Amino acid sequence: MQGTVDGFSYGLVTPVAAYLMACLGGALGLRCTARSLTRGNGWKAGWLALGAIAIGSGIWSMHFIAMMGFAVKETPVRYDAALMYASLGVAVVMVGIGLFIVGHHGVTPMALVTGGTITGLGVASMHYLGMAGMRLRGQLQYDTLTVALSVVIAVVAATTALWAAVSVRGFLPSLGAGLVMGVAVSGMHYTGMAALSVHLHGPATAGGGETSVLDLAPMMAGPLMFLVLAGVVVMFDPQLVMGRREWQRAGGAGIPRQAAETSRRG
Numbered sequence: 620m621q622g623t624v625d626g627f628s629y630g631l632v633t634p635v636a637a638y639l640m641a642c643l644g645g646a647l648g649l650r651c652t653a654r655s656l657t658r659g660n661g662w663k664a665g666w667l668a669l670g671a672i673a674i675g676s677g678i679w680s681m682h683f684i685a686m687m688g689f690a691v692k693e694t695p696v697r698y699d700a701a702l703m704y705a706s707l708g709v710a711v712v713m714v715g716i717g718l719f720i721v722g723h724h725g726v727t728p729m730a731l732v733t734g735g736t737i738t739g740l741g742v743a744s745m746h747y748l749g750m751a752g753m754r755l756r757g758q759l760q761y762d763t764l765t766v767a768l769s770v771v772i773a774v775v776a777a778t779t780a781l782w783a784a785v786s787v788r789g790f791l792p793s794l795g796a797g798l799v800m801g802v803a804v805s806g807m808h809y810t811g812m813a814a815l816s817v818h819l820h821g822p823a824t825a826g827g828g829e830t831s832v833l834d835l836a837p838m839m840a841g842p843l844m845f846l847v848l849a850g851v852v853v854m855f856d857p858q859l860v861m862g863r864r865e866w867q868r869a870g871g872a873g874i875p876r877q878a879a880e881t882s883r884r885g
Contacts (some may be wrong), residue, residue, distance in 0.1 A: 622817035623692035637681045644677010646797025649784035671715030676842035694756040702752030703749040713741025735778025742773040757819040763788030765814030848875030
């Protein structure tokens, strides 16, 4: 018996909120990646790690916000916490590998393609591992071609976002790169969901169609809090917000030199 799948049980609320979350994590992470290219080796690893965790947390939060709107009419849906957190770890590690490749090898075609591919595969791996953590009275089945398309979307869009983040300077272009990253994650997610069908084990039961908002919400508190803290870090770094050239024009780069000259005169 095939289950009746509804990915929009709350209408547009969950997809819009999920997209905005993906954009937030993507914008923070990509801006940190761009910032790492202007720092010495001592700071580079820290910015790249912060970027990886921001993007990983953003795409993970996006996935499960979107899944709050997912329901199967004939059976309640629950989630395995261990696999949920495992998918978060996979996202952070694989995105981190992609960012470190770009951060340490610069804006070369090979680095961008390799880093973008690994980052896109990290997005896809997080999605399907998170889906494997679903617990319902049935079996998940996927259309192979649609799954492949979802992976291609993630890889192409992630590569484009990385290129924009490290090639185009300024706050607004970086924000645009975050929007592209949001498209990558959301497009991959909903394409992957379009590949899904549910084969039920037995007839419908009472409680079918229940969503798992109460299960998911507490688990998302940690990653969401991290995104808030990462946003605070970004906002208090003028070069990160404005871009290096804009910061120098505003006089920020002249402050240390001015102080040094004053010290020498004294």
